[in-house]
Amino acid sequence: MKHLDEYRDRRAAERYAALLARLTTKPWTVMEVCGGQTHSIVRFGIDRLLPEGLELVHGPGCPVCVTPLELIDKAVEIALKPGVVLCSFGDMLRVPGSTKSLLQAKGEGAQVRIVYSPLDALDLARKDPSVEVVFFAVGFETTAPATAMAAQQALRLGVKNFSLLVSHVLVPPALEALMSSGKNRVQGFLAAGHVCAVMGTEEYEPIAEKRRVPIVVTGFEPVDILQGLCLLVRQLERGEHRVDNQYARVVRRGGNRPAIELLREVFEPCRRKWRGIGPIESSGLRFTARYAQLDAERRFGVAEREAQEPAECIAGLVLQGLKKPRECPAFAGRCTPESPLGAPMVSSEGACAAYYRYAREKVS
Numbered sequence: 001m002k003h004l005d006e007y008r009d010r011r012a013a014e015r016y017a018a019l020l021a022r023l024t025t026k027p028w029t030v031m032e033v034c035g036g037q038t039h040s041i042v043r044f045g046i047d048r049l050l051p052e053g054l055e056l057v058h059g060p061g062c063p064v065c066v067t068p069l070e071l072i073d074k075a076v077e078i079a080l081k082p083g084v085v086l087c088s089f090g091d092m093l094r095v096p097g098s099t100k101s102l103l104q105a106k107g108e109g110a111q112v113r114i115v116y117s118p119l120d121a122l123d124l125a126r127k128d129p130s131v132e133v134v135f136f137a138v139g140f141e142t143t144a145p146a147t148a149m150a151a152q153q154a155l156r157l158g159v160k161n162f163s164l165l166v167s168h169v170l171v172p173p174a175l176e177a178l179m180s181s182g183k184n185r186v187q188g189f190l191a192a193g194h195v196c197a198v199m200g201t202e203e204y205e206p207i208a209e210k211r212r213v214p215i216v217v218t219g220f221e222p223v224d225i226l227q228g229l230c231l232l233v234r235q236l237e238r239g240e241h242r243v244d245n246q247y248a249r250v251v252r253r254g255g256n257r258p259a260i261e262l263l264r265e266v267f268e269p270c271r272r273k274w275r276g277i278g279p280i281e282s283s284g285l286r287f288t289a290r291y292a293q294l295d296a297e298r299r300f301g302v303a304e305r306e307a308q309e310p311a312e313c314i315a316g317l318v319l320q321g322l323k324k325p326r327e328c329p330a331f332a333g334r335c336t337p338e339s340p341l342g343a344p345m346v347s348s349e350g351a352c353a354a355y356y357r358y359a360r361e362k363v364s
């Protein structure tokens with residue numbers, strides 16, 4: 001199979017669903033890590049094709065959803081400073097902070113712009129030296145290399161009016177944290193194919209071994225997900241725990257070496273708070289000493305900020321696979337995409353947005 005259509009082929013999906021039913025003899029709880037996979041699952045009704053006893057729970061792989069409230073507040077505070085142009089991806093603008101979102105700050109006069117790449121923000125800085133351009137960098141290992149490239153170019157070109165508010169996060173420490181939680185019910189993971197396209201699959205091997213948990217690196221189309229589930233359930237049924245690669249058309253064990261080297265030059269791991277979940281050791285990226293001058297938190301003096309999550313939003317439980325969006329009392333009532341209480345209702349990779357869009361009425 002080489003083309004997208006083949007991965008959405010109904011008959012192929014039905015064949016894998018039938019195989020999955022034959023493979024499943026016991027109840028299993030498995031997590032798809034990535035919000036992109038969650039959207040495919042809910043959109044294409046894959047959860048309704050699963051055999052009885054096989055439960056899919058949704059994971060923390062939505063970068064917008066896990067960006068801590070404090071970071072949104074810092075972005076808003078920076079954006080409201082005179083002479084600042086704050087750039088980010090579109091999804092970030094409507095995520096609620098403690099008091100307001102970036103979109104609301106824009107309504108109050110802040111210069112907030114949507115860009116499609118951090119390099120667009122760097123271009124903006126180079127074209128207008130009279131403003132301070134800040135890129136709000138959010139995402140997993142997938143988008144971090146583009147941020148690193150913008151930082152590297154800014155330093156190389158000596159662009160003084162450009163900085164980055166960095167909120168990049170890493171998947172493997174989050175899986176470790178989920179597995180070590182006393183509340184964990186996940187027995188196997190579908191890992192995110194695009195993250196592994198950058199980082200490879202090697203770093204998942206110690207987790208599979210230590211936690212005795214099977215991990216299948218999986219793509220995003222319906223056939224990818226059903227194929228990934230077959231590989232995962234086969235391991236679970238046999239009592240195995242290794243890393244399999246369903247997304248071999250894209251992912252290599254060693255990943256993308258130039259991208260990994262770039263990340264290592266620009267960033268180092270740090271403790272990072274995940275929204276709704278809390279701090280996880282070595283789960284974030286911060287600038288290495290050489291690039292620290294580009295750190296917007298330091299440049300604008302906003303490093304120390306604390307914020308309280310809204311009590312009504314159970315996003316932390318949703319992101320840990322402990323609840324489904326429709327179990328949230330606010331779902332589709334007090335919380336909608338137009339008036340969100342939490343990030344998973346806003347983000348294009350958020351589980352609550354997926355259920356709102358594709359399965360609002362469906363009974364799980």
Ligand code: SF4
Pocket residue numbers: 312313314315318325328329330331332335336340341342343344345352
């Ligand atoms: S439905 Fe809204 S309030 Fe409930 S968990 Fe999702 S984002 Fe939070």
